[in-house]
Amino acid sequence: MxxxxxxxxxxxxxxxxxxxxxxxxxxxxxxxxxxxxxxxxxxxxxxxxxxxxxxxxxxxxxxxxxxxxxxxxxxxxxxxxxxxxxxxxxxxxxxxxxxxxxxxxxxxxxxxxxxxxxxxxxxxxxxxxxxxxxxxxxxxxxxxxYTPYSEERYINGVRVGRSQIPPKDPWFATIKTCNYLQNVLMKKESVDRKLDFTIGVDPQGYLTESSTENIVMIDKNRTLVRPKLRQILKGTTMMRSFELAESLLAAGALTGIQEKDLTEMDLYEAQEVMMIGTTLDVLPVTEYEGKKIGTGKQGVVSAQLLQLLREDMKKGPKATPVPV
Missing domain, CATH: 3.30.470.10 (Aminotransferase class 4, branched-chain amino acid transferase, N-terminal domain)
Known part of the structure; x- marks a missing residue:
């Protein structure tokens, strides 16, 4: 040759x-x-x-x-x-x-x-x-x-499952390093299983995060909850979404906003579950491991939070104009 x-x-x-x-x-x-x-x-x-x-x-x-x-x-x-x-x-x-x-x-x-x-x-x-x-x-x-998700995905939601890939060590999980082998394998398993995302679960049975997205939920008491940041990356879009959610709390759409350890059972009992990330904004989860979440469609709070976030991107204080 x-x-x-x-x-x-x-x-x-x-x-x-x-x-x-x-x-x-x-x-x-x-x-x-x-x-x-x-x-x-x-x-x-x-x-x-x-x-x-x-x-x-x-x-x-x-x-x-x-x-x-x-x-x-x-x-x-x-x-x-x-x-x-x-x-x-x-x-x-x-x-x-x-x-x-x-x-x-x-x-x-x-x-x-x-x-x-x-x-x-x-x-x-x-x-x-x-x-x-x-x-x-x-x-x-x-x-x-930038190619946004179709609006149909925001209405009908996405299918999510449990990841079999071990979560990152807590210290490494807080660093956005270019060593993303675990993240790649999580995405691979979701594609192989014909799911949209998989979610990590730590040895104690607590939810961590997806390949490149955070998971949050509205519990049965209408409280907006995110997992503790102990073993996940502090997502910038997630944190901003929680700041914007304060207006929903004031309006009565939410009864509270908190951070706590979440389990798979919490997902099954949730009124709404959402994936939040830079490229997907606020995307509703309507199925976890084959079981329907909430109504099986985009929830009221998911829709409101998505609207607040998109408005914030265009005219909020966190949107920096790029000089022409």
């Missing part, structure tokens, strides 16, 4: 030739390693010896842009900084400079609706586990097209 030895120009040509469907949604990428922005998907690359690639050594955030406004931008950047700090990873630039790079890359992408995939890596420099071999931390930002 003949194996070609490629020249740099041949490699660049092949990278641009090898297109696939998903690349159509990759609008622009900024890279500190390249020192700028590219709009060519085939050239949106990361060095193979970057610890992000071969060790998952980095942190990341996914930020949604709706109608030209980046939702919860500051909260995402602060969580990114917190995650990086926990693993001793120095950011390649201050947060205010990072904001400017984000704005400029979105401008180049020429879109008002997108999901920003922001990665901070330990950087290239070798293939061992030694983080000190890396030259310097790097930032990679990819602006991708």
């Amino acid at each position: 003949s194996v070609a030895v490629l020249s740099p120009s041949e490699i660049q040509s092949k990278l641009q030739e090898r297109a696939y469907a998903a690349q159509k949604t990759y609008l622009a990428m900024y890279s500190t390693w390249l020192g700028g922005i590219t709009k060519e998907p085939g050239l949106m690359t990361v060095p193979i010896d970057d610890h992000l690639v071969h060790r998952g050594d980095g942190v990341f955030e996914a930020i949604k842009v709706v109608d030209g406004k980046a939702f919860l931008l500051q909260e995402h950047l602060e969580r990114l900084e917190l995650s990086a700090g926990k693993i001793g990873l120095k950011l390649p630039m201050p947060l205010d400079e990072m904001r400017e790079v984000i704005f400029r890359t979105v401008q180049v992408a020429s879109t008002k609706n997108a999901v920003l995939r922001l990665y901070i890596s330990r950087g290239p420099g070798g293939f061992t586990t030694n983080p000190y071999e890396c030259l310097a931390s790097q930032m990679y930002l990819v602006v991708t097209a």
Whole structure:
């Protein structure tokens, strides 16, 4: 068998030739390693010896842009900084400079609706586990097209089951690291089981989280409840949704808002169950392990919370306008 030895120009040509469907949604990428922005998907690359690639050594955030406004931008950047700090990873630039790079890359992408995939890596420099071999931390930002869930999904809800993948250790669960093997396996099992999501359960029998989403519920007393943050990531959209829910409490739609340990039995007895995340907003769960939840349709509070969140994305105080 003949194996070609490629020249740099041949490699660049092949990278641009090898297109696939998903690349159509990759609008622009900024890279500190390249020192700028590219709009060519085939050239949106990361060095193979970057610890992000071969060790998952980095942190990341996914930020949604709706109608030209980046939702919860500051909260995402602060969580990114917190995650990086926990693993001793120095950011390649201050947060205010990072904001400017984000704005400029979105401008180049020429879109008002997108999901920003922001990665901070330990950087290239070798293939061992030694983080000190890396030259310097790097930032990679990819602006991708945002495709919302169909409205039918919000009316009829989604099917959820119990995950067989062991939850992350409590300390690691609080860090949004790029080592997402457990999350990938959770998504794989949900697809294999023909479910929309699976939910982790810790050794004590308490619910944790889904692959990339949080689960919350309205209990039989009309209290909005989220799991304790002991072994789950502090979801920015979930936390903002709970802030917005204060208005529902004041209006009498809820009797309380709290955080406590939740079990599968709590799901079965709940009036409503919801998945909350950056890309899906507030999505009702209408079936868990084959059993109907609530009425089997979107609940009243789910619909109200979804409306509050979407309004907040467009004109709320947490929506940061992206300069044109």
